[in-house]
Amino acid sequence: MILLVGASGNVGKEVLRQLSASGRDLRATVRDESKAADMRNAGAEPVVADMSDPASLGKALEGVEAVFVSTTATPTMTDDQINLVNAAKAAGVKRFVKLSVAKADQEGCIYARWHHPVEKAIMDSGMSYTILRPNGFMQNFIMNAGTIQSDSAIYAPVGEGKVSFVDIRDVAEVAAKALTEASHENTVYELTGPAALSHGEIASIIGKAIGKDVNYVPISDEQAHEVFMSWGIGQWFADALLDLFVFYRGNNMDHVADDFTKVTGHKPRSMETFANDFAAAFKG
Numbered sequence: 001m002i003l004l005v006g007a008s009g010n011v012g013k014e015v016l017r018q019l020s021a022s023g024r025d026l027r028a029t030v031r032d033e034s035k036a037a038d039m040r041n042a043g044a045e046p047v048v049a050d051m052s053d054p055a056s057l058g059k060a061l062e063g064v065e066a067v068f069v070s071t072t073a074t075p076t077m078t079d080d081q082i083n084l085v086n087a088a089k090a091a092g093v094k095r096f097v098k099l100s101v102a103k104a105d106q107e108g109c110i111y112a113r114w115h116h117p118v119e120k121a122i123m124d125s126g127m128s129y130t131i132l133r134p135n136g137f138m139q140n141f142i143m144n145a146g147t148i149q150s151d152s153a154i155y156a157p158v159g160e161g162k163v164s165f166v167d168i169r170d171v172a173e174v175a176a177k178a179l180t181e182a183s184h185e186n187t188v189y190e191l192t193g194p195a196a197l198s199h200g201e202i203a204s205i206i207g208k209a210i211g212k213d214v215n216y217v218p219i220s221d222e223q224a225h226e227v228f229m230s231w232g233i234g235q236w237f238a239d240a241l242l243d244l245f246v247f248y249r250g251n252n253m254d255h256v257a258d259d260f261t262k263v264t265g266h267k268p269r270s271m272e273t274f275a276n277d278f279a280a281a282f283k284g
């Protein structure tokens, strides 16, 4: 039995989709019973559990051999996921796969500082582990669909910084392998796309995919923070996002890793492929 924690999330959903096709026994946590039917329809046995409530995790972990966790990055995620690590170890789980973030061990940005303590707890637990450290997701650009439609523009405070964005579908492919194949045990994979690209280059690729000129428009950190706050996402989230863009701007996430190809035997999806596949989302 494989337990997925975060199976309704952006990454978790894709991991569940890919694993359910393999016919494995899957269980997925939901915090709200109302999501149980979705999990059942997607091929997993639902169980109500919340990582912030350790007592709820025992039932979820009964008979589980492998755990996958990919949950919303928040200031409480670190403690919540460590609760899950401790409960998994106590329940006799053999393999633990965690979705982390690129260069988490360097703790150079807020997200890395939230993820790295969980990585360390997993490594110290004695369970076999695979840590997946993806760079920013290509799918994040769907958040820019509104201004691409209204202004033919992507606004961001990222200067000319280049980032090797990776497609969520590729991240999920490696996660599915790590959960089902022994050869990935006690390994850390840095997952990137095939090229480091500036936002100007990405705007142009998306423009080609949807048949119109799209420009990248640099904005100040103050303007960006104001935009993030206008989304109603809260101060901590706006601060973490801005911190990430500043990190991108310094070319701290422009590494191109070959771990994806080593694991899967094929190349990761390019930004062009992503933009073509999601053209309808950008067009609206």
Ligand SMILES: NC(=O)c1ccc[n+]([C@@H]2O[C@H](COP(=O)([O-])OP(=O)(O)OC[C@H]3O[C@@H](n4cnc5c(N)ncnc54)[C@H](OP(=O)(O)O)[C@@H]3O)[C@@H](O)[C@H]2O)c1
Residues within 6 Å of the ligand: 005, 006, 007, 008, 009, 010, 011, 012, 029, 030, 031, 032, 035, 049, 050, 051, 052, 070, 071, 072, 073, 080, 099, 100, 101, 102, 111, 134, 135, 136, 137, 140
């Ligand atoms: N976005 C990027 O570019 C990027 C890049 C690299 C790494 N990452 C990392 O990727 C991870 C996943 O991102 P995502 O976009 O897939 O996240 P997401 O869509 O926000 O994940 C939502 C999932 O987290 C679950 N969840 C949240 N808190 C929980 C708790 N206390 N107990 C149990 N489940 C909980 C939710 O469960 P319910 O269904 O019960 O609500 C839901 O299934 C994050 O940790 C992020 O730091 C993101």
